[in-house]
Amino acid sequence: MTLTAAAVDAAVLDHSGLLYHDQHEYLHFTTAFVRSALATGDAVLVAVPGPNLALLRDALADVSAQVRFTDMAVAGRNPGRIIPGLLLSFSTEHAARRITVVSESVWPGRCPVEYPACAMHEALINPVFRMRNAAMLCPYDAANLDSGRLHDAWRTHPAVTERGDRRPSPRYGDPFLTAAAVNLPLPPVPSTAAGLSYAGMSSLTRVRRFVTAHATAGGLGDVAIDDLVIAVNELVDNTIEHTDGGGRVSIWTEPGRLICQVSDSGVLTDPLAGRIPPPGDAEGGRGLLLAHQLCDLVRIHTAAEGTSVRLHANLP
Numbered sequence: 001m002t003l004t005a006a007a008v009d010a011a012v013l014d015h016s017g018l019l020y021h022d023q024h025e026y027l028h029f030t031t032a033f034v035r036s037a038l039a040t041g042d043a044v045l046v047a048v049p050g051p052n053l054a055l056l057r058d059a060l061a062d063v064s065a066q067v068r069f070t071d072m073a074v075a076g077r078n079p080g081r082i083i084p085g086l087l088l089s090f091s092t093e094h095a096a097r098r099i100t101v102v103s104e105s106v107w108p109g110r111c112p113v114e115y116p117a118c119a120m121h122e123a124l125i126n127p128v129f130r131m132r133n134a135a136m137l138c139p140y141d142a143a144n145l146d147s148g149r150l151h152d153a154w155r156t157h158p159a160v161t162e163r164g165d166r167r168p169s170p171r172y173g174d175p176f177l178t179a180a181a182v183n184l185p186l187p188p189v190p191s192t193a194a195g196l197s198y199a200g201m202s203s204l205t206r207v208r209r210f211v212t213a214h215a216t217a218g219g220l221g222d223v224a225i226d227d228l229v230i231a232v233n234e235l236v237d238n239t240i241e242h243t244d245g246g247g248r249v250s251i252w253t254e255p256g257r258l259i260c261q262v263s264d265s266g267v268l269t270d271p272l273a274g275r276i277p278p279p280g281d282a283e284g285g286r287g288l289l290l291a292h293q294l295c296d297l298v299r300i301h302t303a304a305e306g307t308s309v310r311l312h313a314n315l316p
Helices: 023-039 050-059 061-066 079-093 112-128 147-156 175-181 201-217 222-242 287-294
Strands: 013-020 043-048 067-071 099-103 134-141 159-162 165-168 194-198 247-254 257-264 297-303 306-314
Touching: 013 023, 013 112, 013 147, 023 043, 023 050, 023 061, 023 099, 023 134, 043 050, 043 079, 050 061, 050 067, 061 067, 079 099, 079 112, 079 287, 079 297, 112 147, 112 175, 112 297, 134 147, 147 175, 194 201, 194 222, 201 222, 201 247, 201 257, 222 247, 222 257, 222 287, 222 306, 287 297, 287 306
Parallel strands: 013 134, 013 159, 043 067, 043 099, 099 134
Antiparallel strands: 159 165, 194 247, 247 257, 257 306, 297 306
């Protein structure tokens, strides 16, 4: 079977998974998908991690001027950034055309702490793009990813192709329920973490100074410190505006990264918060969006007792 960008026309969005077992399968299906899309005038984006990006650049060299190539290991190192910063941006840029995307957000080199955010991302593509004219093919390395990752590929994609057989996924369900299933509790804050409680707008200056001091002591670079302070400030401001009580900021280092968590008593009810940019004239609504843009990873857990947003910044 040869995949085409128009293989399924029953819905405006065609979001499918590709379980590939070797390089030959990978190139055969992804290049056929891209060439079919170009033949029908689609705007095409290829966003895959570095080594596979090089393979596709070579295989599509004759049409490379018509394709936008992006290293997903860079643009999507924070999975929460992919929808607003990459996919919606590309869709908006080509609003008058159908878009076709090869998007590989899950690969064997992803560290385990990133994976829940990847699964959340794949689930939420479905409601975000439900009414957009788009075809997305998401490759998964079936030879090297573990069974849990491959199980989630079937849960998050309405259709899946494996060994040339494309079929509706029997495991695909309500994407919001799937996203809720990966709303997992975060590991406990270490007892050695520095902490600061806050309440009221007067706390914002103290919070910024606290984060700056501990991020500097933790070895974060100047630009990354500025980004982290902006992200934390926005989240704390949201707490103060939308909850009755205050919250707590905790900060610590782990090998290769500095982590800052903002916790409060509020409940995050919108699973798409931070994924869809608000209208240009809207007041507020950009806290999580900014956090995704500025941090290397954002993990969120929300429950009846409150919400924690954990920001990761890679150390130099």
